Structure formats: structure tokens, C-alpha cells
Amino acid sequence: MTKDKKRKAAIRETQRVTGGRYTRLAREIAATASRVFPLADLLAECATLPHASAEWDFPEHYAPAVFDSSLIGTAVPYGTVLELAGILAQQGPGALITLESAEPGSQAVVVCGSRRFQLVLTQDMVNELCRKPECRNSSDCRAFTHCREHLVECGPQALVSMARAWGYGRREECDQDPAAVGGSGEADLLVKAAVVGVCFEPVMNTLLDACFGDPDLFDDMYWDASQALAVQHALERERLRLHQVARAEVARIHKETEDCTSCGMRLFSWNPDVPPTLCPPCAPPPAAARRIAAFAHGRHGVASGEVCHTSA
Template identity: 75%
Template sequence: MTKDKKRKTAVREAQNATGSRYTRLAREMAAPRAGQAFRLADLLAECATLPHASVEWDFPEHYAPAVFDSALIGTAVPYGTVLELAGSLAQVGPGATITVESVSPLSQAVVVCRKRRFQLVLTQDMVNELCRQPECANTADSWAFTHCRDHLAECGTRALVSMARDWGRGRREEHDEDPAAVGGGTEADLLIKAAIAAVCFEPVRDALLDACFGDPDLFDDVYWDASQALAVQHALERERLRLYEVAQAEVRRIHKATGACVSCGKPLFAWNPGIPPTHCPSCAVPRTAEHRSPALA
């Protein structure tokens, strides 16, 4: 029996067992295993050349997107979803290698390209960029973040500082007409909380303040109006204090959750930014070279 006949026989057996339609089962059973890789150019070639596929949807068909049967993804994929993915990878180019992480036919597929993870929505023309932690289904809280809030602390100092700078510069551009209003933001709080767990509060805080406000020694040159320069200076100091209070609140939360040093059981009291908040000074793990890096450009 040929490979194709074996596949058809397996589909028929599944059809008899489940009562589902043959075409739908064939598509689902043809889904590739995780790890299949292909070029973005090849997926675009499929999108540009393959005809419209007929699909049995679980919702009214007039709400359904136009799809084609992708041999690379292993299921029906909306044309618009592929184009959205191509737009997200425009800077990488058509030669980018894409790897399939998982496929749920007629629902979603998750693909990976250069550590970036994308959820291909197969029921509409949509792509969502996911947290870069493998198998995580969450999205990041900001365009500047590579990970969701649950996995931010696992990024380490260098990555958190980079995200803080990107987010801070974007925040500064948003408030270009009122630079004194740059402070605040849920995303900044998330970075600070992650920095507490990653033992890098000071470099992340400094990166946020520098990206949001710039060098305070240059305020008099940047802002010709002395009152505006003073307002931005005050805003900078308010934000510095606010971020410190966010950090303290996070440390108190961790202390309350752990109750005592996780190594020796001694009570946890004062906070030292240079040691993990779950440890007392005697049991703290020495800071890594990455944590000691002051600038982390």
C-alpha cells in the first residue's frame, strides 16, 4: 500500500469513528509535527499561488476569511494572516526561516522566527506576537517588551534595560508637547517589578528615567523656557521617587508571600537592591557579571 493510500485509509477510519467530514479530518491529520521549518518566501509563494480552499467552519461562513490549504503550516490559513505575518517580519526579509511550534487546525498556529513567536489566527486575518517564552500563550503588555509580565523577570538585566530604554523613548515621543507628563505608566511598573526579581532595580530604573526625560544637566539647554526646564526637573524627581515606591511595594509583597529567607528561614526585613528579595544578606547569591554592568548599552 502506498503512503498516500495509507493516509487515506487512516482518514476513513477516523471518519467512521468520529462521524466528521473526510475533508476536515484529512486537513487535521495532515498537520505537520512541531519543528518543521520553511522560508517566509515559500509561505508567501503559497499565499500568492494557491486557490481558495473550501472549509467547514463552526460559525456562519459569511464571517469566515478567505483561506488556502498550506502544506507548510499544515492547515487552512487565511491569506490576510500570511500578509500580516510578512508585515511583522518585513525587517527580516523573505529569506527568514520560520519554524512551526504548534498547529491547531482551523483555530491557530504558533510559529517562531529569530526567537519571536507569532500566533497565526486561522479564523480571521490576524497575527498576534506572543511572549518569547516557549509554549507561553500570553502577549506582552507593550510593543517594547519581548516577554509577558509573567516571564519578564527571566530576561535578565541586559534585556530589561533594553526594554526600559525602548519603552521610555516611545513614552517620551508620545508626550513630546508636554515633557513634564512623561512619568507614570503601568508598563514602567511592570519593568520595575521584574527588575526586583531579577536583582537589577537600579540599572532598569536609571534606563527608564534617562529614556523618558534625558540628561538633567542639559535641561537648561534643551528647554529655553526656565519654567519648563524646572517643571521637567520636578517631573523627573517625582518619577524617581514613584519608581522607588513601586519597588518597595513589590519587595513587601514578596516578603509577605515568602515569609522568610528561602535558604535559612530567617525573617526578611530591609531591602537591599543588590540581593534577591527572597534571601537575607547572609544567604544572597553573589551578583553576576551581567548584574554588575552599569550601562548595558
Template identity: 40%
Template structure:
């Protein structure tokens, strides 16, 4: 049996077990397979993005290539990746610095990839050049409940331990307080009550 047939058979088994649609089951099955690529610093990916030329990619007949972003062949990631995705990823992870370690969890060339750091996970869409933040749980393709505050999807938040939930609640309260303080400051007010 070829690799492609094995992959499809495994996706069908996941589909039957979970009731997901075939494409979602295929992603879930692929995300559960370990990748053999080592982790790498964000700065190395940025350097590769800055020095590699745009790659010629054969998208097939179904894709109108005038609207596809420019890509480069990444030796680190293991396939073509949009320049814009690397820059968006760098922006999203800028608080952690260029030494933040990343790893490729999943790569489907010319479709999508999942890249994870120790703190966050992102879905990179090759056709649009965009990134979407994903739940922190490896293998999950759902979006987080509240990006940058609650890093897990609803399913995985419900399964967090008490300490993690308390930490998320504190982060949420701190974020809300900063937003309120900023809004009051812009309007010339303050939190202090004057009667």
C-alpha cells in the same frame, strides 16, 4: 481512547492544575505538545501564498461565511491559512528578510495557529485573518508588554535574568528617544537647549 478524548482529558488536567478556563487550558495543553513539522523560510510561505488557489472550507452551520477571509491549503503549515494572515506576518517580520526561519508551534485547523520565528511569535486567527504578537516564551498565549520592544508578557518579564532586563531597558530608551527626536523634528525644534 481516541486522540480527541486524550486531548480533552489532558486539557482538563491542565485546567485543574492551573485554574484556567477550559478553552485557555486547551490552548496551553496544545501549545505544550511538540509539532512534527519542520521549520521553513518566510519566503517559502509567501511563495505558497502567491501561487495557491483559494480553498473551499466547510466552517459548519454556526459561521456566517460572508465575513470569513479567503484561505489556502498550506502544505508547509499543515492546514488552511488566510492569505491576509500570511501578508500580515510578512509585514511584521519584514525587518528579518525572507530567509527568516519559521516553525508552527500549534495548529488547530479552522481556529488558530501559533507561528514562531527565532525572535517573535504570532497567533493567527483563521476566522478573522489577523495576527497578534505573543510573548516570546514558547507555550505562552499572553501578549507582550510592549510589542517590538519588550517581547515578553508581564509574567515572563518578571522572570528574566538581569542581562535580558538591561537589554530591554536599552531598547525602550532608544525607542523613546527616536520618538522624541521625530516629534521635535516635525515641530521644527531640536534637543539642543537654547537659553
């Protein structure tokens, strides 16, 4: 692929991810062309460049083997690049990488599509970061696309998608004791974000379904009637607990906000279809409220399984 074709491919990929105008992105990428490169180029460096010497602030026998990367602009462990390639295997060697920042001897942050990664430069390691630009925090679990601070900026459909992915994973973790699925702080984070995103009920219902399954099928799923009853009770306890988490979050928001941000009326109650900072008379219709919540954080909606894209 010629340099011109690579440049155009980089612009189109950035346009697809950000929705920006082609001409503006072309100017921006032209200004930072050296920072955008395909994964194949980084792998080529990894495969061909010799070992480099580096100074470490810890015993050298603990240090990884590194090479001097012109793309990253510093010494990078071979294992770190190979781990990144494994993570991006589905995207293939043509996946476009943008270097967001680099701190020699410490870390580099790269972006591929909407995903952000921390390349650890002191050991063979890659950490996936929150997808909020410039954020250095990792998400609380692999099912989350954002850290707890920026989870509230995700749209309703993105939160539902994360709830489904996390719930299935939680169910597998508790396969030997399905009644122990509930009570997770990670579920609480999703519920708190859903309160702000005016999508508490869809997120809660998705969590319960993914974690426990269909209660109408419990008798078929569990041969032991006592176990089926225990799981049914656990489901109802978790439903009640998630409601309590949501109400506690609303109470916290009301304590900070006190009055409706539209009319100034004192906030004293909560409706799941009403933004917690508005009183019911000032709230838009439920469907519109969810669309507004999604739009306020970057998009009108996100397809199932897709992540949200927050603004910088």
C-alpha cells in the same frame, strides 16, 4: 537550495538560538522536519494556491480569503501570511519558520529565531506572543519581549534593553506634555521584574533617562523655564514613585517567602543588590548576584538590544 542544505540550515539556526548540541538538534529536527520551513515556502503557497472554502461560525461576508496550507496544515488567510512576511521583512524570505502548534479554524503559533507569533486563522492578523515557549499570552507592549508573567525570567541586560526601548516610545507619546511621562503601569512591570533580577537601579535609571532625558540639558531642551522646572519635578516624582513600586514588590515577596531561602533568617529589609529572597549575609557580591540572576534564567548575560532566552 537542496533539502539536505535546508535541513542543515534549520539545524544551525536552531543551534544558534538555543545553544543546543548539533547532533541532538539534528535528531529532533529530523523527527519534525515537516514543521520547519523557510518563509519563502509559505509565501509561495500564498501566491500560488487557489482560494479554499471554509466553514465559519460567523457571517461569511466577515470571513477572510483563505488557502489550504500544507505547511501549516489548515486553511490560512492570505492577509495573515502577508502580515507575517512584513514583520519578518528584515530576516528575508530565507527566515526559518517552526510550526509550534495549529488549531484549525482558530490559530497557529509559529516561531522564527527567538520570536513567536500567533497566526489568526479567522481574520487577516498576526500577534507577537511572549517568547516563553508554549505561552499563549501577548506582551503588554511592543517593547516587551515577554508577557507580565514571564517578564521576571528575563536577564538584567534584557530588562535594561526593554526599559530603554519602552522609555523612548513613552517619551514620543508624551511629546506635547513631557511632564506627563511618568506614572505608567508598564514601567511598574519592568521595575517589579528588575527587583527579582537584582537590577533595579540600572533599570530605573534607564527608564528615567529614556523617558525624560538628561536633566542637565533641560534648560536647553525647554525654552520656557517653567516647563523645564515642571519636567524636573516630574522626573523626581517618577524616581520616588518607582522606588515605592520596588519596595511594595519586595514587601509582597517577603510576605510570601517570610524567611531567607538560604539560612532561614527572617527577611525584614531590602538592598537593591541583594535578591529579595535572601538576607544580606547570604547574598553573593552584587556583580555575582546579577550574573546569577541572568544565568538562572537561561544565560550569563544578554547583549544590549538582544532579548533573553528562557528555558522551556
